[in-house]
Amino acid sequence: MVEIDGIAKCYGKTKVFQNLSLKIEEPGIYCLLGRNGAGKTTLMKAIAGYLDVSEGNISIDGKRISKASMTTDVSYIENYAKHFNLPIGRLLKIAANVNEKYDEEAAKRMLERFELDSRKKYNQLSLGMKSMVSTIISLASCRSVILLDEPVLGFDVIMREEFYSMLEESFRDYPRTIIISTHIIEEIAKAVNGLIVLDEGRIKFFDTLQSVESKAYSVSGLRKDVEEATAGLRKIGEQDVGGLLSAYIFDNPPSPSEKLEIRKLSLQEFFIQLVRHKGGRK
Amino acid sequence: MSAINAVVKRILSSNRLSFIITFVVVLCAVSSKDSSVALSNGNYFWLASLFIPFFSVLYAVPRLLHLGAEKRDCYIGSLCSYCVIALVVSLLNTFVCLFIDSINKSQTVINLMNVCRWMENGVIIAFLQQAVFLLLLLMLFIHVMIELQYFWFGWLIDILLVAGLSVSMPIAPLRSMVASFFSIIMVNGNAIIQISSCLILSVLFAFISLVLIKRKAF
Numbered sequence: 001m002v003e004i005d006g007i008a009k010c011y012g013k014t015k016v017f018q019n020l021s022l023k024i025e026e027p028g029i030y031c032l033l034g035r036n037g038a039g040k041t042t043l044m045k046a047i048a049g050y051l052d053v054s055e056g057n058i059s060i061d062g063k064r065i066s067k068a069s070m071t072t073d074v075s076y077i078e079n080y081a082k083h084f085n086l087p088i089g090r091l092l093k094i095a096a097n098v099n100e101k102y103d104e105e106a107a108k109r110m111l112e113r114f115e116l117d118s119r120k121k122y123n124q125l126s127l128g129m130k131s132m133v134s135t136i137i138s139l140a141s142c143r144s145v146i147l148l149d150e151p152v153l154g155f156d157v158i159m160r161e162e163f164y165s166m167l168e169e170s171f172r173d174y175p176r177t178i179i180i181s182t183h184i185i186e187e188i189a190k191a192v193n194g195l196i197v198l199d200e201g202r203i204k205f206f207d208t209l210q211s212v213e214s215k216a217y218s219v220s221g222l223r224k225d226v227e228e229a230t231a232g233l234r235k236i237g238e239q240d241v242g243g244l245l246s247a248y249i250f251d252n253p254p255s256p257s258e259k260l261e262i263r264k265l266s267l268q269e270f271f272i273q274l275v276r277h278k279g280g281r282k
Numbered sequence: 283m284s285a286i287n288a289v290v291k292r293i294l295s296s297n298r299l300s301f302i303i304t305f306v307v308v309l310c311a312v313s314s315k316d317s318s319v320a321l322s323n324g325n326y327f328w329l330a331s332l333f334i335p336f337f338s339v340l341y342a343v344p345r346l347l348h349l350g351a352e353k354r355d356c357y358i359g360s361l362c363s364y365c366v367i368a369l370v371v372s373l374l375n376t377f378v379c380l381f382i383d384s385i386n387k388s389q390t391v392i393n394l395m396n397v398c399r400w401m402e403n404g405v406i407i408a409f410l411q412q413a414v415f416l417l418l419l420l421m422l423f424i425h426v427m428i429e430l431q432y433f434w435f436g437w438l439i440d441i442l443l444v445a446g447l448s449v450s451m452p453i454a455p456l457r458s459m460v461a462s463f464f465s466i467i468m469v470n471g472n473a474i475i476q477i478s479s480c481l482i483l484s485v486l487f488a489f490i491s492l493v494l495i496k497r498k499a500f
């Protein structure tokens with residue numbers, strides 16, 4: 001269980017997040033979304049114990065996490081992670097030797113699946129392949145919390161598809177908490193169970209993906225009709241175009257009417273409405 | 283334990299470059315015979331212990347963490363690798379001091395094991411005195427100094443150390459204090475005092491290193 005209790009993080013006078021709380025109780029694959037600079041990497045690093053928060057606590061399975069933690073059950077892989085310039089097979093072997101929980105067989109299977117040449121040295125790999133090696137090391141680590149920061153960076157579309165199905169298989173083999181940050185929203189939706197949206201230093205949304213599928217709607221029509229139909233519903237945004245109003249809701253949809261156009265929001269549209277700011281204010 | 287072994291092996295393998303440099307320097311020293319007085323070739327092995335903390339802190343440990351090693355294992359692994367190197371370097375220099383230096387009849391050979399009066403206590407004690415000194419002064423001290431550079435106060439400590447040494451050299455009482463410090467930890471024929479003072483300082487440096495690694499952002 002990942003428990004984040006009222007954390008704040010400041011870099012000088014800049015506040016990355018303030019009074020941020022989050023409780024992930026169930027194992028699952030969670031997608032961490034947020035605009036550039038929302039604090040996704042900082043949050044992941046804090047959960048991994050790579051940096052300290054200014055206020056609040058982070059605990060994993062009841063054990064408090066900070067930079068002072070000499071052992072954690074977390075695997076964090078950042079993009080551009082540095083590795084020894086050794087053949088990939090050797091790197092994976094070292095990873096197996098330094099981590100007693102490591103599943104060497106699973107790592108080999110993933111390596112074959114991505115057709116990575118185990119004799120090739122790390123520095124000879126492309127950016128996508130380097131990211132893949134880091135991801136394999138992390139997924140095979142079998143830690144109770146896996147944090148993948150932009151794991152599909154540099155992947156082509158085939159690699160991304162492989163990655164998503166590999167992620168699901170890895171989770172089936174070892175159910176645990178996997179948090180992935182990415183900007184490729186629609187693709188990741190196939191693989192994840194939960195969605196965490198970080199915006200302006202706070203958790204704007206944390207729920208299952210099913211809830212987005214069943215509750216995120218856009219209601220369009222004349223302003224009067226839309227306002228009447230969506231009164232009392234949780235609105236996440238609205239857009240006025242030439243007298244026609246589109247209201248974006250996260251709630252049970254209003255009853256169908258000839259005057260209204262009601263349609264489900266895609267995950268990307270839902271995210272955009274959730275974090276869209278105009279002139280710094282929503 | 284196997285994780286710590288793997289960390290030690292990796293740190294030592296990552297130091298291939300430092301071993302090569304040391305070996306090249308030793309070779310150069312062996313081939314250079316143009317003065318009447320020469321530093322023993324064995325003393326050049328000390329170079330390896332100078333390099334190892336750099337490769338360990340700046341290169342091997344961050345990469346081992348990315349491979350999934352625990353901070354604890356990296357910390358203990360670093361200390362263990364320093365112990366291994368200290369023992370190996372001490373063994374090599376002791377061997378050179380005993381068997382190789384005497385072969386060179388054309389030059390007066392100075393070995394630091396004699397200068398530091400360690401050989402007065404017999405070979406085994408001298409070997410241990412050298413090992414604890416290398417472990418303490420050359421490796422743990424350098425390790426701590428490198429770790430300190432990640433913090434703002436590390437630079438302050440650098441300045442204070444340089445300023446302190448520069449100021450104390452011209453002032454006789456301060457100079458004698460520095461000299462007596464080195465005569466305890468280094469140039470000391472009394473093995474018990476030398477070894478125990480080196481070990482106490484080693485523990486102190488190891489503790490500082492632990493505090494630093496707990497505060498360091500990776």
